[in-house]
Amino acid sequence: MxxxxxxxxxxxxxxxxxxxxxxxxxxxxxxxxxxxxxxxxxxxxxxxxxxxxxxxxxxxxxxxxxxxxxxxxxxxxxxxxxxxxxxxxxxxxxxxxxxxxxxxxxxxxxxxxxxxxxxxxxxxxxxxxxxxxxxxxxxxxxxxxxxxxxxxxxxxxxxxxxxxxxxxxxxxxxxxxxxxxxxxxxxxxxxxxxxxxxxxxxxxxxxxWSAAGGFGDPLERDPENVREDIDNRSVSIAAARDIYGVVIAADGQVDGPATRRLRDGRRDANRRKDGHVTRLEGERTLRVTDNIDLRREKGGGRLACSKCAADLGGLGDNYKDRCVRRESDIGTANPNIGDYRRYIDETPVFRQFFCPGCGALIENEVARANDPVLRDIELIPREASKRGPSGVRGKSLDSRIRGNDEK
Structure with missing residues (x-):
């Protein structure tokens, strides 16, 4: 079931x-x-x-x-x-x-x-x-x-x-x-x-037994909430630093300046460095996900980072193709994941897709090493006579999510 x-x-x-x-x-x-x-x-x-x-x-x-x-x-x-x-x-x-x-x-x-x-x-x-x-x-x-x-x-x-x-x-x-x-x-x-x-x-x-999935970029979690998690033994000090980017001082309190430096450094490391990033200026017409907006631009609607408006492609594109992609061992996704080699021959990886403009985390994937990048979101314009969120060129937009992202 x-x-x-x-x-x-x-x-x-x-x-x-x-x-x-x-x-x-x-x-x-x-x-x-x-x-x-x-x-x-x-x-x-x-x-x-x-x-x-x-x-x-x-x-x-x-x-x-x-x-x-x-x-x-x-x-x-x-x-x-x-x-x-x-x-x-x-x-x-x-x-x-x-x-x-x-x-x-x-x-x-x-x-x-x-x-x-x-x-x-x-x-x-x-x-x-x-x-x-x-x-x-x-x-x-x-x-x-x-x-x-x-x-x-x-x-x-x-x-x-x-x-x-x-x-x-x-x-x-x-x-x-x-x-x-x-x-x-x-x-x-x-x-x-x-x-x-x-x-x-x-x-x-x-x-x-398996636990429950998280929502949104861990680097955006309130550092004080992370400190409370540590006090409640929900999160370890190591995970606070390695995953949440929160530095805990010797007195058990959040080191604010060190935390900001660590988080800023990670975001900077995950953005494009060649300067080939376009910022969109059109009106935001739809909040597609927590990290992606739809903006009205000349020639049609385009996807953009919700933080910095970096261009993530048109309606026919996979936004992940414009992101900075990182792959790591599946064990980096959660400290309690054991050695997968005991059970399977394939190599699973943890894929992360970052905004090319600001380095914000857009989405993650758990995949086999040779799997193609998943296209998990597809926006399809509909006729203006049909009800729906305001969209591109006077048309409505039906935000349709293809259901093959979790198998």
Whole structure:
């Protein structure tokens, strides 16, 4: 269901963005955009058979809005009532002991408005010698909760498994770990459809479900909001600098001058340096996206950067072809994305498209290295007799977004 439903959110959001009233309803793709199933079974301490699927990923996350942040572990937008199971109830019903369940720092997609965080559940067998498990998942190599209009993707699904750890000794010593990474033991890569793997006492299993996508350029996020994110353990200090361009001083406060220098330097690095940039001066007739305007020019309508009016091409052009394009490893899109080579042979990349005039981030893409650049927006003039936003040469414009940008 998610693979068809969630991409429709982004498509519809782009279609309605030009309407100021409907814009308030825009929402990015949410968490658990692909469900990482944890299916376990066995015989409990009373000799009774049991079997269950871990329901924790229902906690999901709500995607960023065009007007504000998403909601961490806010459920799934497609499900009216999402009830995250009580850990104690799960432990009472099945022979499991949870080491922790926590929201995952940096999991939400970065943006002017940040996507909601997802969470991680971690457990060991309790009063049983063996738990037999199956995994069933996708979206562990490539993020399935992309951002929108410059927003970054959220984390992928992540399975973690360690054999023969020191957890029993740590519990006895009353030194509980805050994360599976703190434990000694053999790291095992679980496949996405792995059947009948065994978890014994001392083996530790954890699962992170995908979080929610961000909206807008992260460099436009209020630095004070980023500082609050750090205080709330929603964003790490490293991500604050590397993604949001926010410098935190030794006293924990925002270093304003350093932040401005860092952000200005990044924008300057991402604009064209050859001077071949045309600024449009015609009337703005449509706000196409958060970063692109339509302007009335001689000879027809043209797309322009909403910040500096740099020319991004005509109605028949792909605006991305006029942007400064950068490609990087998919791991730069979100700090929690793991090594994709465990699961796929193709090389995924994080593409970013910057305004050639001012260096503002226009849009992002998650793609295979050899994929052509996606044309995600197409504006088609209609006859003036039809109702619609005022457009070019007295005609209306139907902002039509081609629905193949999220597969």
């Amino acid at each position: 998610e693979i068809s439903l969630y991409p429709a959110y982004n498509v519809l959001s782009k279609m309605i963005h030009s309407d100021a009233e409907m814009r308030k309803d825009i929402m990015c793709i949410g968490g658990t955009s692909q469900w990482p199933a944890t299916i376990f079974r066995g015989t409990d301490q009373w000799g009774e058979p049991y079997g269950y699927i871990l329901v924790d990923p229902i906690g999901g996350a709500i995607g960023a809005f065009a007007t504000g942040d998403g909601i961490s572990t806010g459920g799934q937008s497609r499900t009216p009532i999402c009830k995250l199971p009580n850990v104690e109830h799960t432990e009472q019903t099945f022979p499991l002991l949870f080491l922790y369940r926590k929201e995952v720092i940096d999991s939400g997609g970065a943006g002017r408005y940040r996507g909601g965080l997802s969470a991680e559940s971690c457990f060991i067998p309790h009063h049983t010698a063996l738990i037999t498990q199956d995994t069933l998942s996708s979206g562990n190599a490539i993020p399935t909760s992309p951002g929108m209009m410059g927003g970054y993707p959220a984390t992928t699904n992540v399975y973690k498994f360690k054999r023969q750890t020191d957890i029993i000794e740590r519990v006895a010593a009353h030194t509980m770990p805050a994360d599976i990474a703190e434990l000694q033991g053999e790291e095992v890569t679980l496949q996405l459809r792995q059947e009948n793997f065994e978890q014994r006492p001392g083996d530790v299993y954890a699962v992170i």
